[in-house]
Amino acid sequence: xxxxxxxxxxxxxxxxxxxxxxxxxxxxxxxxxxxxxxxxxxxxxxxxxxxxxxxxxxxxxxxxxxxxxxxxxxxxxxxxxxxxxxxxxxxxxxxxxxxxxxxxxxxxxxxxxxxxxxxxxxxxxxxxxxxxxxxxxxxxxxxxxxxxxxxxxxxxxxxxxxxxxxxxxxxxxxxxxxxxxxxxxxxxxxxxxxxxxxxxxxxxxxxxxxxxxxxxxxxxxxxxxxxxxxxxxxxxxxxxxxxxxxxxxxxxxxxxxxxxxxxxxxxxxxxxxxxxxxxxxxxxxxxxxxxxxxxxxxxxxxxxxxxxxxxxxxxxxxxxxxxxxxxxxxxxxxxxxxxxxxxxxxxxxxxxxxxxxxxxxxxxxxxxxxxxxxxxxxxxxxxxxxxxxxxxxxxxxxxxxxxxxxxxxxxxxxxxxxxxxxxxxxxxxxxxxxxxxxxxxxxxxx
Numbered sequence: 001x002x003x004x005x006x007x008x009x010x011x012x013x014x015x016x017x018x019x020x021x022x023x024x025x026x027x028x029x030x031x032x033x034x035x036x037x038x039x040x041x042x043x044x045x046x047x048x049x050x051x052x053x054x055x056x057x058x059x060x061x062x063x064x065x066x067x068x069x070x071x072x073x074x075x076x077x078x079x080x081x082x083x084x085x086x087x088x089x090x091x092x093x094x095x096x097x098x099x100x101x102x103x104x105x106x107x108x109x110x111x112x113x114x115x116x117x118x119x120x121x122x123x124x125x126x127x128x129x130x131x132x133x134x135x136x137x138x139x140x141x142x143x144x145x146x147x148x149x150x151x152x153x154x155x156x157x158x159x160x161x162x163x164x165x166x167x168x169x170x171x172x173x174x175x176x177x178x179x180x181x182x183x184x185x186x187x188x189x190x191x192x193x194x195x196x197x198x199x200x201x202x203x204x205x206x207x208x209x210x211x212x213x214x215x216x217x218x219x220x221x222x223x224x225x226x227x228x229x230x231x232x233x234x235x236x237x238x239x240x241x242x243x244x245x246x247x248x249x250x251x252x253x254x255x256x257x258x259x260x261x262x263x264x265x266x267x268x269x270x271x272x273x274x275x276x277x278x279x280x281x282x283x284x285x286x287x288x289x290x291x292x293x294x295x296x297x298x299x300x301x302x303x304x305x306x307x308x309x310x311x312x313x314x315x316x317x318x319x320x321x322x323x324x325x326x327x328x329x330x331x332x333x334x335x336x337x338x339x340x341x342x343x344x345x346x347x348x349x350x351x352x353x354x355x356x357x358x359x360x361x362x363x364x365x366x367x368x369x370x371x372x373x374x375x376x377x378x379x380x381x382x383x384x385x386x387x388x389x390x391x392x393x394x395x396x397x398x399x400x401x402x403x404x405x406x407x408x409x410x411x412x413x414x415x416x417x418x419x420x421x422x423x424x425x426x427x428x429x430x431x432x433x434x435x436x437x438x439x440x441x442x443x444x445x446x
Contacts, residue, residue: 040380044399045391052083052388052434055090061392061432062095065343066300069309069316069331071430072347074413076355076364077439080347081142085149088308092153092163098305099164100150101296102143103315104135105211106266107174109167114176116150116165123147127445132212134171134415137355137364141443161305168295168309168330170288172211173233173270177263178204181240184260188246188253192239199236203229203271218274230275233268240264255302262298269295286327289315293333300338312414316344317429321412321422345390346430348411350382352439356417366441367417377410377426381435390434393427401427 050057062068070087072080091097102109108130114120123144131139150163178200185193205214218226240261246253269291276284292315300307309316315330334342351371355364372378380403393404404427412422426433 040383041397041399041403042380042383044397044403045381046385048396048400049384049386049389049391051386052390052436055087056094058087058390058432058434059090059094061390062091062343064341065306066341067296067307067309067334067338067343068097069311069334069342069344070347071311071313071316071345073313073349073411074354074356074439075312075415076137076140076442076444077349077352078142078442079349079352079436079439081140081146081442083347083434083436084308084310085142085146088146089149091306091308096161096306097308098161099166099299099303099307100146101166101168101299101307101309102138103169103292103311104138104167105130105169105172105174105270106167106263106295107172107177108135108211109165110176110180110263111174112147112167113165116147117154117162119151119155123151124445129208130172130174130211132210133215135211136357137415137442137444139445141445144445164303164305166295166299166307168292168299168311170266170269170273170291171215173203173205173267174211175205175207175209177266180263181236181260181267184256185240185244188248188256189244192244195239196236199232199239200267203233203267221274223275223277226271226275230268230271233264233271237261237264237268258302262295262302265298266295282325282327285325289326289328289330290333292330293337296330296334297337300341313346313412313429314414317346318344319425319429321407321410321424321429343431345432345434346426347434347436348378348381348426349436349439350378351437353441354413354439355441355444356413357415358417360416364444365417367413369411369413372411375408376421377408377424378435381433382437384435387437388435390432392432394431396427 068091070084074080088097088100111121111126111130112123115123115126127139127144147165150165154162182193182196185196244260245257273284273288273291276287296307296309311330314321314326317329317331318335319332320326320329331342331344351369353366353368355366358365372382396404405425407423407425409421410424
């Protein structure tokens with residue numbers, strides 16, 4: 001059942017124990033943003049736009065980038081997810097991309113990668129276990145289709161580099177990450193295994209733990225308990241980093257140690273994020289975005305091939321449309337770390353339906369998004385000659401770049417339903433833009 005778009009805003013943010021509530025219509029802010037904009041440069045935008053049916057044009061825009069951040073204006077729209085699948089397949093075939101990175105927990109990526117590369121586990125069950133809480137909108141038929149295709153590709157292309165699946169986020173520190181650390185120590189540094197196990201005692205979730213209840217439990221713990229857990233995870237990471245190198249160093253043991261160290265880092269990232277007091281929410285979000293960038297860059301440095309990073313627009317972007325709560329996006333950190341090797345793509349749409357959560361504890365619901373009103377970026381973008389298109393914002397005609405430099409209301413739906421359309425300057429936020437006329441809610445698995 002579709003729910004009409006409400007007037008009030010209730011935006012409960014991931015990794016936040018409290019809700020942030022404000023109310024009001026789109027009136028004053030929209031008018032102010034629209035009044036400062038230049039005249040709509042439809043003709044200029046048309047000169048740079050290419051139909052989305054032409055992925056070769058998108059490939060030319062991507063160029064030689066090693067990491068492509070592909071955003072989305074909603075965490076759960078069918079066309080957004082199928083587009084990411086389609087773009088990934090094109091980049092695999094034409095540019096040697098091998099890794100699909102998702103805004104999901106590192107340990108979730110370990111389980112899905114084991115299926116994609118070795119056929120271990122049932123992907124439906126893995127997704128049911130892992131895509132809960134702040135990741136519940138990933139549990140869709142569209143992502144299952146992608147994961148199944150990646151596994152089939154690896155089976156049918158034994159002569160090609162394996163496709164890999166990685167999670168770059170820190171919401172859930174699952175048991176698989178702990179196992180990679182302790183297994184490496186048992187093989188290469190058994191003298192440290194007991195000390196690491198003591199530090200991890202009580203931190204490692206039991207086998208079969210559901211990600212959603214675990215994350216909720218972390219949020220409800222008292223701050224001293226969360227800080228104590230973070231201290232133990234940090235102590236384990238420091239012990240492994242400073243004293244855990246194998247006694248015999250060669251290429252294989254060096255790689256094994258780097259892998260164990262990265263898993264210990266992911267564990268520490270998760271517990272550190274939960275250790276921020278609630279009043280330091282912006283600092284927590286900066287830490288989270290920095291961690292997502294670091295995990296993506298680590299994978300690029302240590303694994304072969306290039307990466308398509310699938311995340312929300314607000315994460316892949318270079319600038320934040322809500323700097324008071326989200327000071328610095330993942331894309332900004334990646335641009336600093338990778339320079340021109342990182343290219344990002346923003347994704348907008350005009351109308352349709354999306355899935356979102358009405359509040360922190362509710363199940364996903366389907367919401368209707370009406371056509372963008374005048375003054376919104378999407379209102380102008382939807383006037384172009386192509387129904388769905390891509391445009392390189394870096395090389396757009398001057399009149400288009402002037403329009404793209406101004407901040408205007410722009411649809412942005414993450415995990416929670418919101419009536420706010422934050423002011424976004426597309427030209428400062430993205431290298432490339434894809435606009436879709438209409439989307440429908442993704443198909444959630446139950």
